[in-house]
Amino acid sequence: xxxxxxxxxxxxxxxxxxxxxxxxxxxxxxxxxxxxxxxxxxxxxxxxxxxxxxxxxxxxxxxxxxxxxxxxxxxxxxxxxxxxxxxxxxxxxxxxxxxxxxxxxxxxxxxxxxxxxxxxxxxxxxxxxxxxxxxxxxxxxxxxxxxxxxxxxxxxxxxxxxxxxxxxxx
Amino acid sequence: xxxxxxxxxxxxxxxxxxxxxxxxxxxxxxxxxxxxxxxxxxxxxxxxxxxxxxxxxxxxxxxxxxxxxxxxxxxxxxxxxxxxxxxxxxxxxxxxxxxxxxxxxxxxxxxxxxxxxxxxxxxxxxxxxxxxxxxxxxxxxxxxxxxxxxxxxxxxxxxxxxxxxxxxxxxxxxxxxxxxxxxxxxxxxxxxx
Numbered sequence: 001x002x003x004x005x006x007x008x009x010x011x012x013x014x015x016x017x018x019x020x021x022x023x024x025x026x027x028x029x030x031x032x033x034x035x036x037x038x039x040x041x042x043x044x045x046x047x048x049x050x051x052x053x054x055x056x057x058x059x060x061x062x063x064x065x066x067x068x069x070x071x072x073x074x075x076x077x078x079x080x081x082x083x084x085x086x087x088x089x090x091x092x093x094x095x096x097x098x099x100x101x102x103x104x105x106x107x108x109x110x111x112x113x114x115x116x117x118x119x120x121x122x123x124x125x126x127x128x129x130x131x132x133x134x135x136x137x138x139x140x141x142x143x144x145x146x147x148x149x150x151x152x153x154x155x156x157x158x159x160x161x162x163x164x165x166x167x168x169x170x
Numbered sequence: 171x172x173x174x175x176x177x178x179x180x181x182x183x184x185x186x187x188x189x190x191x192x193x194x195x196x197x198x199x200x201x202x203x204x205x206x207x208x209x210x211x212x213x214x215x216x217x218x219x220x221x222x223x224x225x226x227x228x229x230x231x232x233x234x235x236x237x238x239x240x241x242x243x244x245x246x247x248x249x250x251x252x253x254x255x256x257x258x259x260x261x262x263x264x265x266x267x268x269x270x271x272x273x274x275x276x277x278x279x280x281x282x283x284x285x286x287x288x289x290x291x292x293x294x295x296x297x298x299x300x301x302x303x304x305x306x307x308x309x310x311x312x313x314x315x316x317x318x319x320x321x322x323x324x325x326x327x328x329x330x331x332x333x334x335x336x337x338x339x340x341x342x343x344x345x346x347x348x349x350x351x352x353x354x355x356x357x358x359x360x361x362x363x
Binding site: 023025046048049050051052054055056057058059060061062063064065066067068070084085087088089092093094095 | 209211213214215217218219220221222223224225226227228229230247249250252253256257349350353354356357360361362
């Protein structure tokens with residue numbers, strides 16, 4: 001793996017800033033440590049850490065209701081756990097939010113290394129949530145597309161972060 | 171034990187310009203006030219009201235945000251309490267209506283209903299102020315002090331259950347707007363829509 005085919009945390013941060021994100025509601029996963037260091041050093045970005053991914057949905061809804069622009073950062077395992085909260089607090093309240101979801105178990109070869117990857121896209125299709133796969137810096141414009149689609153539809157849109165390249169780690 | 175309607179009426183005198191997320195007290199609060207700053211969401215997904223209140227309080231630091239939560243919701247999402255305490259919104263007033271049962275499903279007991287100290291859990295989670303009331307006169311007397319100091323504050327209130335046994339489809343619908351419309355109206359009132 002080279003830097004050229006990985007997803008850098010700086011690229012993700014640049015997308016957050018370019019799209020006006022004010023708050024990150026998140027629970028760490030194994031790929032995001034360096035992104036955390038970047039986010040926490042930005043005085044204009046508020047981090048709201050949660051203890052279970054489903055909590056992020058109602059917090060993001062409250063932030064949106066009050067005029068902020070939150071983004072949710074979780075892993076696919078927690079997204080599956082969060083189904084009813086996504087339905088009720090995000091879809092039900094017309095919250096246009098981008099969820100950056102670590103795609104644990106995904107490999108571009110199609111060889112799944114964790115059962116959660118088997119269910120991730122099926123889950124999103126069942127909930128009728130649009131999603132985009134981002135594996136490296138060249139894919140970063142899909143994050144901007146996700147923000148635009150969320151605003152247009154007033155619904156959540158997911159960006160799946162391909163796990164194989166471990167782009168957030170160094 | 172208190173009647174929720176009495177508790178809500180006592181609070182109304184101290185509401186000021188607060189945003190009120192009426193939660194489990196919604197059917198009573200709508201008789202007191204029904205403006206864009208009154209937020210009856212129904213039950214989007216149980217356990218999430220505290221998170222919504224936190225997000226709204228963080229987004230609107232210059233407005234008091236009052237939430238009427240329930241003990242069943244609290245137990246579903248205990249992990250939200252440390253998050254609220256860590257963020258420490260000084261404008262967040264978190265009331266919990268503890269009726270010891272799941273009233274909307276017929277009154278089945280909430281696990282631990284007679285032994286859990288919700289204010290104690292909040293205090294241990296980091297809320298700087300947490301208190302409990304079971305008598306209306308004591309609650310009413312304490313309200314000025316509750317709002318005189320900054321939050322987050324957690325106020326656990328023992329209330330009589332208002333058990334519903336009518337099938338959901340046959341229940342009287344007291345909400346006038348969808349939850350999405352409530353949020354849209356709030357954003358409009360706040361200049362964020």
